Amino acid sequence: MPKLSDEAIQERMAIIEDAARELFIKHGFHATSMRDIARRAGVSLGNLYNYYATKDAIFESIIDRYLGVIDMELRAIFDEIDEPMEPASLRKLGSNVGRLVDDHSDFWLLMYIDVLEFQNQHFRKMFDGVSDRFRKIFGRRFRDAEKRGDLRVGVEPAPAFTAAYMQFFNYFLVEKLFGGNHHMGLTDEQALNHITKIFAYGTLSEASLARFKKTANKAAG
Amino acid sequence: MPKLSDEAIQERMAIIEDAARELFIKHGFHATSMRDIARRAGVSLGNLYNYYATKDAIFESIIDRYLGVIDMELRAIFDEIDEPMEPASLRKLGSNVGRLVDDHSDFWLLMYIDVLEFQNQHFRKMFDGVSDRFRKIFGRRFRDAEKRGDLRVGVEPAPAFTAAYMQFFNYFLVEKLFGGNHHMGLTDEQALNHITKIFAYGTLSEASLARFKKTANKAAG
DNA sequence: CAAATAAAAATGAACGTTCGTTTTTTTTCC
DNA sequence: GGAAAAAAAACGAACGTTCATTTTTATTTG
Numbered sequence: 001m002p003k004l005s006d007e008a009i010q011e012r013m014a015i016i017e018d019a020a021r022e023l024f025i026k027h028g029f030h031a032t033s034m035r036d037i038a039r040r041a042g043v044s045l046g047n048l049y050n051y052y053a054t055k056d057a058i059f060e061s062i063i064d065r066y067l068g069v070i071d072m073e074l075r076a077i078f079d080e081i082d083e084p085m086e087p088a089s090l091r092k093l094g095s096n097v098g099r100l101v102d103d104h105s106d107f108w109l110l111m112y113i114d115v116l117e118f119q120n121q122h123f124r125k126m127f128d129g130v131s132d133r134f135r136k137i138f139g140r141r142f143r144d145a146e147k148r149g150d151l152r153v154g155v156e157p158a159p160a161f162t163a164a165y166m167q168f169f170n171y172f173l174v175e176k177l178f179g180g181n182h183h184m185g186l187t188d189e190q191a192l193n194h195i196t197k198i199f200a201y202g203t204l205s206e207a208s209l210a211r212f213k214k215t216a217n218k219a220a221g
Numbered sequence: 222m223p224k225l226s227d228e229a230i231q232e233r234m235a236i237i238e239d240a241a242r243e244l245f246i247k248h249g250f251h252a253t254s255m256r257d258i259a260r261r262a263g264v265s266l267g268n269l270y271n272y273y274a275t276k277d278a279i280f281e282s283i284i285d286r287y288l289g290v291i292d293m294e295l296r297a298i299f300d301e302i303d304e305p306m307e308p309a310s311l312r313k314l315g316s317n318v319g320r321l322v323d324d325h326s327d328f329w330l331l332m333y334i335d336v337l338e339f340q341n342q343h344f345r346k347m348f349d350g351v352s353d354r355f356r357k358i359f360g361r362r363f364r365d366a367e368k369r370g371d372l373r374v375g376v377e378p379a380p381a382f383t384a385a386y387m388q389f390f391n392y393f394l395v396e397k398l399f400g401g402n403h404h405m406g407l408t409d410e411q412a413l414n415h416i417t418k419i420f421a422y423g424t425l426s427e428a429s430l431a432r433f434k435k436t437a438n439k440a441a442g
Numbered sequence: 443c444a445a446a447t448a449a450a451a452a453t454g455a456a457c458g459t460t461c462g463t464t465t466t467t468t469t470t471c472c
Numbered sequence: 473g474g475a476a477a478a479a480a481a482a483c484g485a486a487c488g489t490t491c492a493t494t495t496t497t498a499t500t501t502g
């Protein structure tokens with residue numbers, strides 16, 4: 001048998017990694033055996049080692065792939081934000097974060113595996129200097145908003161935006177993975193509106209609040 | 222050898238559970254062996270089974286003990302809150318949550334183990350209906366604040382307080398366990414002040430804001 | 443256009459260890 | 473001496489990994 005095409009190899013690796021990921025997030029890394037992975041992937045035990053040197057290598061390959069996907073999705077989410085401090089933008093960010101957590105809850109479970117069993121070595125970069133990254137992406141918009149006097153005195157846009165972003169993430173992670181089951185006592189929609197409202201009133205100056213009044217009221221539904 | 226006194230038994234169990242907890246949070250549950258636990262506790266392998274029927278039983282005993290401790294600490298934190306919606310109260314809550322996360326980071330790692338390897342069965346109650354619990358604790362204060370017109374129109378105190386509480390928790394967990402390393406671009410003190418300020422301005426009416434002006438300005442440092 | 447070739451891919455038994463747990467033996471102390 | 477506690481030894485099952493072998497199939501050959 002001549003060498004498989006690259007696409008064929010990628011296909012087989014995807015099958016193996018899908019199986020492994022499902023097992024890892026269900027039982028953890030060390031509770032999942034190579035035999036389990038082989039069985040679920042419909043592949044022989046020995047053949048796994050034609051594609052991966054070790055069990056660790058499977059985990060790392062899954063994470064590398066997934067980090068790329070999430071990075072792209074986050075980029076897309078930030079790309080569609082024009083004015084980061086506008087209430088409507090925050091509200092949209094919240095929805096998008098919710099979708100991201102929903103669509104990729106596996107990813108966040110892998111992160112917890114990494115924290116527990118690998119000292120968080122693969123995911124460290126996710127949260128390292130989030131605020132600085134936002135400053136890089138929205139720096140100009142932040143400065144413009146400050147110049148226009150859109151912000152309350154003493155409110156720095158980068159930390160404020162970071163706080164809102166983290167709050168949205170935390171809200172949906174608690175709901176999806178930690179059994180929150182409407183832990184804020186509201187539907188997801190209402191919770192998003194409430195958080196958005198708090199951050200709008202909490203960060204925007206009276207002048208700019210007046211300007212966004214209509215939008216804010218609609219969002220607070 | 223006569224039967225050990227109850228205190229002696231509790232002492233020995235504490236030694237075993239301390240050892241097991243340290244290993245669990247460092248490597249995860251399944252990556253920790255009974256031999257590891259015995260070695261670290263300075264006890265023979267077989268003797269572990271004089272105290273616990275299974276390895277799972279050790280984990281459950283650790284969690285039961287710890288849930289009690291955390292529950293008490295949380296109760297103490299809420300007990301010292303007079304007016305939950307006051308900026309000074311929120312700021313204090315933030316500090317206390319920070320101390321709780323710092324002093325008991327083991328506990329939160331155990332929670333992640335539970336999510337991953339035990340379907341979150343032991344920790345579910347932690348986040349189930351948080352908002353309702355606050356409504357029970359602070360119900361009267363919440364209603365008083367609403368009656369006095371302290372809150373912005375459309376802001377419900379229970380979800381708002383829950384949001385602040387969750388934000389504080391999330392902030393310190395990210396810092397302590399996920400390699401955030403000042404992810405908001407501020408020191409812990411500054412971050413607490415910033416979050417407090419946002420929630421104060423985000424939830425309080427103009428009238429009550431004026432009343433708290435002095436306190437809020439001091440807190441915003 | 444088959445049939446033969448060759449080498450990659452897949453297999454599953456087997457390796458030495460380590461696992462959680464049980465059983466047996468030794469130690470301890472009234 | 474006797475019973476409880478601790479230690480040691482032993483158990484079968486399961487672990488990650490290896491490897492000799494078989495199967496598969498694109499290419500070469502007649």
